[in-house]
Amino acid sequence: MPDQATARANRAADPDWWRGSVIYQIYPRSFQDSNGDGIGDLAGVTARLGYLEDLGVDAIWLSPFFKSPMKDFGYDVSDYCDIDPIFGTLDDFRTMVNEAHRRGIKVIIDQVLSHTSDLHPWFSESRLDQINPKADWYVWADSQPDGTPPNNWLSVFGGSAWEWDTRRCQYYLHNFLTSQPDLNFHTQAVQDALLDVLKFWLDLGVDGFRLDTVNFYFHDEELRPNPPQTRPVDAIDAPRVNPYLRQDHIYDKSQPENLEFLKRMRKLLDQYPGSTMVGEIGDGDRSLKTMVAYTSGGDKLHMSYTFDLLGGEPTRAYVEKTLKTFEAQAGDAWPCWALSNHDVVRYATRFLPFAQNPAQQDKLMAALQLSLRGSVCIYEGDELGLTEADLAFEDLVDPYGIRFWPEFKGRDGCRTPMVWEAEAVNAGFSTAKPWLPVPQAHLAKAADQQVGKAGSQYETYKAMIAWRKASLALSKGSVRFLASEGDILAFLREADGEKVLCVFNFGSMGAGFQVPEGHSVADIADLGFASRVADDMVTLPSESAFIAKLK
Template sequence: MQDNTFWWRGGVIYQIYPRSFMDANCDGIGDLKGIAEKLDYVASLGVDGIWLSPFFTSPMLDFGYDVSDYRDVDPMFGTLEDFKTLLARAHALGLKVMIDQVISHTSDQHPWFQESRVDRTNPRADWYVWADPRPDGTPPNNWLSIFGGAAWTFDSRRRQYYLHNFLTSQPDLNFHHPEVRAAQLDNMRFWLELGVDGFRLDTVNFYFHDQALRDNPPVPAGEAKTLGAPDANPYTWQRHVYDLSRPENLDFLRELRALMDEFPGTTTVGEIGDDNPLARMAEYTAGGDKLHMAYTFDLLNAPHSAAYLREVIERFQRLAGDAWPCWATSNHDVVRSATRWGADEDPVAYPKVALAMLFSLRGSVCLYQGEELGLMEADVPFERIQDPYGKVLWPEFKGRDGCRTPMPWENVENGGFSPAGVEPWLPVEARQLPLAVAAQQDDPASVLSATRRLLAFRAAHPALVDGDLTLVDVGEDLLGFVREGAGERILCLFNLTAEPHETRLPLAVDHALEGHGFRARLDGDTLHLPPYQAAWFAVS
């Protein structure tokens, strides 16, 4: 049995987007009571814990990623008592609970900012990033907001600009100020003392900025844009040298780790959007004194061929050292993988083999709600778009609402998320209704059943949970690697294409492992993998 202190190492964490999981009070918006009602289902998948996207008090201009009170629940989602009930229920089911922490910026409605913007001499005057205009009145430098336009907004009271990497209503905190760092660590201590098991850290490399406010350089002509933002966004046209991933962040992450170490068994996973994401992941998780885990957008973008996946794994292993990754192929910010990767593939077979690959990688896993159902991206018409990101860049980029639509529980009106006759905050995608939980629950051929088999298979083989990984050559069209640990060596092979492929096994095997639901044929030392199939072999 794995030491529970290190449950996160190789753990599978189910991400819940509270607005869209389950509407218990029938107002069209998901809530904490709704999540608590469905925790038995989550536990039945075989995951180790849950991650809750923000549920804190907020004006909801960025759907909770604009926090106005770090220590309370927005009435939209319930009460702090509802959260405590959810926490107790999850723990009773053996599920760990991680919550989002959005500490790089606040809402402009947060009392800290309301005080800071009054004048240049108040006690919190320097808690945010303020800067004088250039002599011609323009912003201090060329930094851009991810959500479009300059990353600076002028405030007439202070006659200065304030920095916001996202919406104008999300001013950036000044992490160079020791009181800011201490206040945010204290806010996290509040939730740790309530009993949460860890944090997902939003934009973890955005905390510090260059104090000299130097301009970012452009991306040189012909070089790839690597940040996890759409090409239609000018934000990708800069190399983000000075507005994020500053070296001072490492010392703060050490302060954060010291706090976490006061609560054994807790963990952190950081979201990294960077020009060099895997290198940053390695930097932020290496050494055992900073983050426990981090994830990047390398599996959250469009490329997904076997060659690309090999390159990501190889690049991570070259850079990682003792770093520990957390892999995801979908989340609340990107097009669902069944569409982003699988639009032209078999809608049932492809999600299964993609999950098989994800669950076999070295690292921990975040599984986004609905991915276990093989949900495709929803088509949200412009008049129903809620995401401010989509409103700015429409139609080239339609925002993130397509992956945030309500979870389909039953093949009925509103998918069982809200009662019939109640309009959900985002429309339920009609194409998803036949994929509802109730429709897949008892079907052994469903993506849901495959998810449960694969997670049970992973849990039964320690090498798949915490073993080392070595890539093997099985040709251009297949992905292969060996996982080794706890006395096991397992050869893992994947055909993510619609064509059958065969390959000579790269090493001698003892026998095929069973219990995962995939099929392959071994003829001597030649493996025949049908379309969208995988195979695992025990190796001496």
């Protein structure tokens, strides 16, 4: 196995590897259980790296596996520098990183820096009194004269963002669960401690970080109340039944001070050439503006994880508007596009109302995602076409879903175990009862039913990833939108003289598209669509894509 010095040297040899990369998100609890306790673990990830190598991804992103009481399933960290026993040990982590690197796969890990668990030693000390060394490490505030919270800020998970603490006789801020107190980034020592956390993992050989809720780090020091929301907003940041959407969140997140801390983080990562950061930015209709601010200039985040395709519609109108709006404002900002993740309904279900042929539409969206300018993130199971699981209330474990049931069923439906073998116990995920049920409807889509099977969702992803990796135009090139009609969206990706034509028919009827004048088709990606070209006219069936190099 290569040592970390070798891995660092390999990464430094291509410091821009992340630009245009294909990242595969692993939710460790649901990926592979290696020890028969019903919960996925790091050794399970190691055991399945061959599958990801075959798929062709450049990197994996692992959701949190740190020590945690698991009230929010790892997004409530009680020790940033150790592994929770349910996932294994630091030695298991080292083994996984080395094996991933041996297979040419980079490792990105989640970092939840905006808040900790209320069981973190830092918080235990901070809440003791108002004069201890960590008294200002969290956001504490006195009540209003009538005993009510300091202001009107709301938690993403419902209710006030303030919780009364009987030890300090003050309120503390929690943007999520009451058991997830927010760190006070206005305190320099907090910033320093968190940079030490990042250094710890960089020294262990990780290639980068996905930064959870990166725009929540700083709050308004004056604690000014948020005004009411007066603009129409979508429901990506929160479900429509959540009153969180009724505020304009101009003071409890996305503060200007955040930019300077991101610069401090970038200076640290620049000491580890080839390492990268991708930030999750949920900021309503300001997300694009915030994303550009956070990733432009080459001195802050490398990439921003965009929410724009995690909602909306699989239509030419929506996709074109989203892409053109981004391109018009992005400048040198670099996006990371996702269709699904561990927090939203899987795209195979979300887009179902628009589909004439669901399996065909899933492949269309895969081809689209892997043609976009930017990096892309595939959520585990999307490459199999997994749908959202419809779970009974008694099966839910997500506090968010339990709180807003039944209008919002929470995030458990997208977190059910991976299906590896259709005929195996629990689809090959575990020999014990899984922490969430394995949906019966997923068995026919198990990996062993798709790998190597022509025309499967898996093979479509694999073929498109291979095309992307072999094409400088697709991975790092520019994008130029082409005139088209009806449900057809077309654009040209270009780099160093290479040109790739990308055409997508979102409609329920077949349609045609003329190859740009002066060009002809040289090589067509075999993605399982019945598209064809004759006399420089591309004919696309309904819900299909056409990807080809031009000469």
